[in-house]
Every structure is written in C-alpha cells, then in structure tokens.
Amino acid sequence: MIKVGIIGYGNLGRGVERALKQNKDMELVGVFTRRAPETVTTEGASAYTMDELAAYRGKIDVCILCGGSATDLPVQTPELTHTFNTVDSFDTHAKIPEHFAAVDKVAKENQTVSVISTGWDPGLFSLNRLYAQSILPQGETYTFWGKGVSQGHSDALRRITGVADATQYTIPNTEIIERLKAGEELTLTIRDKHLRECFVVLTDDADADSIREEIVTMPNYFADYDTEVHFISQEELNRDHKAMPHGGTVLHTGTTHENTKQVIEYNLYLESNPEFTASVLVAYARACARLANEQAFGAYTVLDIAPKYLSAASDEELRKELL
Amino acid sequence: MIKVGIIGYGNLGRGVERALKQNKDMELVGVFTRRAPETVTTEGASAYTMDELAAYRGKIDVCILCGGSATDLPVQTPELTHTFNTVDSFDTHAKIPEHFAAVDKVAKENQTVSVISTGWDPGLFSLNRLYAQSILPQGETYTFWGKGVSQGHSDALRRITGVADATQYTIPNTEIIERLKAGEELTLTIRDKHLRECFVVLTDDADADSIREEIVTMPNYFADYDTEVHFISQEELNRDHKAMPHGGTVLHTGTTHENTKQVIEYNLYLESNPEFTASVLVAYARACARLANEQAFGAYTVLDIAPKYLSAASDEELRKELL
Structure with a gap:
C-alpha cells in the first residue's frame, strides 16, 4: 500500500x-x-x-x-x-x-x-502537446479551454466594487476548432479563440451599466475578449453556477508528405475540475x-x-x- | 545526427x-x-x-x-x-x-x-488507454476505429472469386460516441460500434447478388457487422478509393465522487495512415x-x-x- x-x-x-x-x-x-x-x-x-x-x-x-x-x-x-x-x-x-x-x-x-x-494544464495537456509535436513536427498546436469556470476570472469579477458574487465561464470558439480540424490555416487572435460569459450578482446600490463597462474593459482579464455579462440574483447564482465544470482541447494539425493532413485532438469534458x-x-x-x-x-x-x-x-x- | x-x-x-x-x-x-x-x-x-x-x-x-x-x-x-x-x-x-x-x-x-x-494502435491509442484508466480507475474505455480503410478487410474482399479489386471502410458509429460522451451507460455489441462499407469491382462474369451475400455473411470479417456493399467500376475505385485515410477515437468515461462524470477523448483524423x-x-x-x-x-x-x-x-x- x-x-x-x-x-x-x-x-x-x-x-x-x-x-x-x-x-x-x-x-x-x-x-x-x-x-x-x-x-x-x-x-x-x-x-x-x-x-x-x-x-x-x-x-x-x-x-x-x-x-x-x-x-x-x-x-x-x-x-x-x-x-x-x-x-x-x-x-x-x-x-x-x-x-x-x-x-x-x-x-x-x-x-x-x-x-x-x-x-491537466500543465499536465495532461502538456503531454499531448509534446506527443503531437514530436510526431508531427511540421504542424501547429492549439490549446482551447472550456467550457468551464475560471476561478481567476471569477475572483476578478468579485473584486469589483458593487459585485456581491460572480461566476465566469471560459467558452472555446467551437466553430474555429471545427475549421482547424477541417484543415484551414488560420491566424488567430485571442478574441477568436475564446468567449467569456459572466454571471454577476450586484450589491443593492450598484449600477449595472457602469459595472458591465468596468468588466468588459478590464485589462488582461476581459478587454481582449468578447464578453457577455448577465446580472442575476444570488439565488440563481447559487442554484445554477456554483458547480466547477471545466475542460478543453489540445488540437494539433500537421502535414506529412507535401500537403497530407493529419490531425490529433485531445478533449476533456469535466463535471468537476x-x-x-x-x-x-x-x-x-x-x-x-x-x-x-x-x-x-x-x-x-x-x-x-x-x-x-x-x-x-x-x-x-x-x-x-x-x- | x-x-x-x-x-x-x-x-x-x-x-x-x-x-x-x-x-x-x-x-x-x-x-x-x-x-x-x-x-x-x-x-x-x-x-x-x-x-x-x-x-x-x-x-x-x-x-x-x-x-x-x-x-x-x-x-x-x-x-x-x-x-x-x-x-x-x-x-x-x-x-x-x-x-x-x-x-x-x-x-x-x-x-x-x-x-x-x-x-497508433497499438501505440498512441495504448498510451491513451493507460493514462485514462490510471487517472479515472472507475470508468470504461472504448476504442473506435475509422472512418478509414482497413487493409485486412480490403484484402479479404479481394480474395473472393469474382472480385477484381475492392476497398473497405470501417466507419465508427458517431451517434453511439456522442451518447457515451453525454454520459449514457451503454452495453455495446460489435454491431453497435462500427459499420463496414465495401466498394467492390467485379470480374466480368461475376454475379453481384451472390458476391454481396458472400461478403455480408463472411465470418470474423463482416458477419457481425452491418455491412454495405457498392459495386463500382475499376476506374471509379482508382479515382475515389485508393487513398489510405484512417483514424479513430479512444473514449474514456469515468466518475469521480458519486456520479460526477469526467470524459477523456482522443481522436485521430489521418489523411494517410x-x-x-x-x-x-x-x-x-x-x-x-x-x-x-x-x-x-x-x-x-x-x-x-x-x-x-x-x-x-x-x-x-x-x-x-x-x-
């Protein structure tokens, strides 16, 4: 033992x-x-x-x-x-x-x-990046996270004055993932790869419009992303948004001879991160x-x-x- | 070097x-x-x-x-x-x-x-079975192959008297894969997991009906599967079915505490096996x-x-x- x-x-x-x-x-x-x-x-x-x-x-x-x-x-x-x-x-x-x-x-x-x-990242995702790049050295590796709760981003929301509680979901752009898997070569910005969805409980005296603005313009955390903000009650947040699901994708698209396409994809779907x-x-x-x-x-x-x-x-x- | x-x-x-x-x-x-x-x-x-x-x-x-x-x-x-x-x-x-x-x-x-x-199997798929089972010991691992050309099954078709040439595709049942990923617990037969699709060129004197029957009832290779047989010309076979794509999926569905579902999925999409x-x-x-x-x-x-x-x-x- x-x-x-x-x-x-x-x-x-x-x-x-x-x-x-x-x-x-x-x-x-x-x-x-x-x-x-x-x-x-x-x-x-x-x-x-x-x-x-x-x-x-x-x-x-x-x-x-x-x-x-x-x-x-x-x-x-x-x-x-x-x-x-x-x-x-x-x-x-x-x-x-x-x-x-x-x-x-x-x-x-x-x-x-x-x-x-x-x-899983670092960890299983790192392993998959290494295996894929070693096997298909002529290729590109993409890591996508979510759909899942980011504790760091949820914490950032909760630090805003006027926010009583919040949960932030990181959402991968599945359309982009499908296009990469189909063999398209894309130059991707941060905004292309993930969306951010925020469920926010306001304190009694808070102003929703100014808090929404403060969220979507927050540097590092939200400014570079398309961000959706939903204001809900504490009861709704507790009922629907207190689980900790997460997951993600490591996608490697490579070519062997000339333009023969080969794709390696690793996905995690986690009910509890x-x-x-x-x-x-x-x-x-x-x-x-x-x-x-x-x-x-x-x-x-x-x-x-x-x-x-x-x-x-x-x-x-x-x-x-x-x- | x-x-x-x-x-x-x-x-x-x-x-x-x-x-x-x-x-x-x-x-x-x-x-x-x-x-x-x-x-x-x-x-x-x-x-x-x-x-x-x-x-x-x-x-x-x-x-x-x-x-x-x-x-x-x-x-x-x-x-x-x-x-x-x-x-x-x-x-x-x-x-x-x-x-x-x-x-x-x-x-x-x-x-x-x-x-x-x-x-890749044995090989990368074996690795993924091992990692997944070690991390989520309470779970089930499923391996699906395809869509791709099985050389063994294509060879079996070509050994039939009256068959001039042939290509066999192994096709995974993607509906079953999606149901497993969604958390359903399924008891699967061989027939549930894969379909087999055959493109066959006949010799001049061959009888299509009897050859179709010989294929779909062939033990080990086809009898346990739903098998589709298409008779085409050598020209069509050469044009459309001489590439060697393959791929597949290792899917592991596990649970951590009580019934918290966790899914690990590894996919290969290969233009050249x-x-x-x-x-x-x-x-x-x-x-x-x-x-x-x-x-x-x-x-x-x-x-x-x-x-x-x-x-x-x-x-x-x-x-x-x-x-």
Whole structure:
C-alpha cells in the first residue's frame, strides 16, 4: 500500500481524499492543515496540524500538496521535499522552470522524489502537446479551454466594487476548432479563440451599466475578449453556477508528405475540475512512490515519467491488456 | 545526427523516408530491401540488399522495420536486434507479449535497444488507454476505429472469386460516441460500434447478388457487422478509393465522487495512415537512439518510455515551452 498525506484541504484536497478511495493500492494517512483541525470537516480522514506532519516522517510515502500556486506551493513544495516525496499541481506556467530547479535541488540533496505541475494544464495537456509535436513536427498546436469556470476570472469579477458574487465561464470558439480540424490555416487572435460569459450578482446600490463597462474593459482579464455579462440574483447564482465544470482541447494539425493532413485532438469534458485534477495528482503520487522505491531521486514533471508508472498493473498485464 | 536505416520499402517504408525529412536531427543511411535494389524507386534514398545490411553495423543508430506483422516482424525484429537498435510496428495485439519477450532477450544479451509495437494502435491509442484508466480507475474505455480503410478487410474482399479489386471502410458509429460522451451507460455489441462499407469491382462474369451475400455473411470479417456493399467500376475505385485515410477515437468515461462524470477523448483524423504511422515510428526511433546512448538495453513499448524521449528539444526547453 502506498501511504499518502494530503497537505491543505480545500476543493482540491477533498478531491484527493475522494480519488484515493477509488485506488485500492493507496491509503490515506491523514489531512494536514493550517486551520484548527477540529474545524475541518473531511470525508472520514483524520485532520492534523502542519506541525504534526514532521512526526510522520517514514510513515507517509507521498505527500500530495493541495495549496495554491501563487503563495503556497513555491514555499511548501521545496520545504516538504526535504523530508517527504511530494506531488504538486503548481500551474504558474512562466515560473515552472524556477520551481523545478528549486525542488530538484532539494530532492537530490535529500534523496526524495517530487513530481511538480501535474493536473491537466500543465499536465495532461502538456503531454499531448509534446506527443503531437514530436510526431508531427511540421504542424501547429492549439490549446482551447472550456467550457468551464475560471476561478481567476471569477475572483476578478468579485473584486469589483458593487459585485456581491460572480461566476465566469471560459467558452472555446467551437466553430474555429471545427475549421482547424477541417484543415484551414488560420491566424488567430485571442478574441477568436475564446468567449467569456459572466454571471454577476450586484450589491443593492450598484449600477449595472457602469459595472458591465468596468468588466468588459478590464485589462488582461476581459478587454481582449468578447464578453457577455448577465446580472442575476444570488439565488440563481447559487442554484445554477456554483458547480466547477471545466475542460478543453489540445488540437494539433500537421502535414506529412507535401500537403497530407493529419490531425490529433485531445478533449476533456469535466463535471468537476478539482476532482479531476485530484485524480491526476493521485495517479502521479503512485508514480512518485515508485520512482522513490527505485531511488531515482530528484524532481520530475509529467514529461519525464514513463506512462506505466501511473498504473497499479504490472508491466506484463499492461502489455497484454492495453497495448 | 541520428543515423537511420529503413528495412523494407512499401507504403510504410516510404512514409518513414518522408517523415525523416521533417526531422532535422535524423539522417537516412539507406533503404534495405529483399527486392532487387535497382527495382525499388525511393524518394532519394539509396537502396541496398538485405545482405548488405551487416556491413552497416556501427554506421546505423536505429533500424526502422517496415515489414508486416504476420510473417516479417516476428522473425526480423529479434534477428536484427542482435546487431542493431530497432523500432517496429508489430500490431498483432494477442502476440505482443511473446514478441516482446523474444526481442527483450536478444536486446539484453546483445546490448541493444528495441522499441516494439509503435504506431497508433497499438501505440498512441495504448498510451491513451493507460493514462485514462490510471487517472479515472472507475470508468470504461472504448476504442473506435475509422472512418478509414482497413487493409485486412480490403484484402479479404479481394480474395473472393469474382472480385477484381475492392476497398473497405470501417466507419465508427458517431451517434453511439456522442451518447457515451453525454454520459449514457451503454452495453455495446460489435454491431453497435462500427459499420463496414465495401466498394467492390467485379470480374466480368461475376454475379453481384451472390458476391454481396458472400461478403455480408463472411465470418470474423463482416458477419457481425452491418455491412454495405457498392459495386463500382475499376476506374471509379482508382479515382475515389485508393487513398489510405484512417483514424479513430479512444473514449474514456469515468466518475469521480458519486456520479460526477469526467470524459477523456482522443481522436485521430489521418489523411494517410501509413505516413502517420511512419511519423510515430520516427519519433520512437529518436527515443530508441537515446535509450541506447544511456545503455538502457532491452525491449520497450510506448508504455515504458518517458514522453520527453520523443522530442529533439532539451528537458529545459520542454519545461519552458510545453508545460
């Protein structure tokens, strides 16, 4: 059995607890949290303070880090990798090289293994970009996200004065995707690829027109997109827009000889983004434990790990059943 | 530069020659054939007899084997792996374990590397089955093929007395695929998943009705499917049905907590099946050469190889550009 600790217990940590129940070769040791453990309602797992984690050295095979990329993981992953094998979902794309370097150093010095930046993007989408570009080097790769809820954009809406609550959906332009799949060569702007749809609850005294204007002109988040804004009640938002679906597409269109078109398409349709991300983390926790058993210490990303390490089945079974 | 030899020069061998031109880190040493070399028209490569291959020991980094799975590869891959690193597309699913064992023994004894059963199924589809099942263990995986030309089924048609020529298309049931993606749980028969469409040229004295009956009742090939038969002229067949498109879908529908649905879908749309398969072989030839450089001798399948080995880019570039 692979013994797992969950570090941080929000939506992602809860997803990991749920995913572990589907994997018979793994067992959950406990949830470690910065909150008072008695205030954390898990789905059965024991909750402990972060201070108690040190006592679990040698009793946990892999810690799955479920904090955020902005402030938690840049500190936590290197720190915990001193003592434990770790898996995280660090997703600030531009900072992955420095995060990797920091974690790799700690892992090699302390004979641990860390798998960073798992999940679906970075993660499964990265894998698909790599496979597709390696196989069809003469081609173009396009990544589309959605339809799904962007937490970052929803947060941006909620920071506006006069907005009580909000949910933002990122919507891929499916017509463009179909045209690319049909072999058209398109030069695409940001606006061509995605639409943004906002469901916004106003505070009592807010002015709808000025808030709509503030949203659609917000730099980085909305100004470069076609953005629809719907004002609804808190009751409607709670009823219809509190789930966390997401997904997306990695599309690679290439040519082999002359103009022979070849298309590779990878799609995810996710009813729960955090639960799916958690399931990816758990599969890579298995890989992490195996690499540690092989004493192959250091940091890894999904690009560095042979697919078979994700499965509980033996190499022989995989060759027989899955090839 | 990775120096490559092509062993066997049919559609697949020609595809490899074309694919190598798209990969700047690889160079083609020559084509080795059982035919008289002067009768082989390549696209620029020198052609040699199989007897001449032995003299290229140490001058070829990887031999890409482009023969058939029925009789060529079970003999050729173990034999050539005595002397060379090899890549093949052995695709008789049921015999992969024994082929692997035979090649692995030779490779370990002779300090070579062999990557067997690459291509797209087995190959990329196998990878996708493994990733999906490892991430969503509570779920079902479905593989659909087509729309595309099945060489095996076209050959079966051409063996019928009274058939001068023929092309068979395997057509996936897209309505079933959409229902599965929408979350329906379906128990599927062979007939539900694919249709078969045959374009047949008759000999002068052949009886269309009896041949149609012989086709649709042919065991293993057609009897279990809904099969359409169209009789056309050789001219029409040559004009409209001599390309080799193919493709397919690996669909995995899973659930995380309770009934939260998660769907992973991988699609290929290929205008040329042999050229795409050749492109996969070439990417794995790169992996093969790298594993040999690392002295990691033995046999491998796509499941055993870390994705980064397929790319010509450095680990640092991949982390920066693709994650």
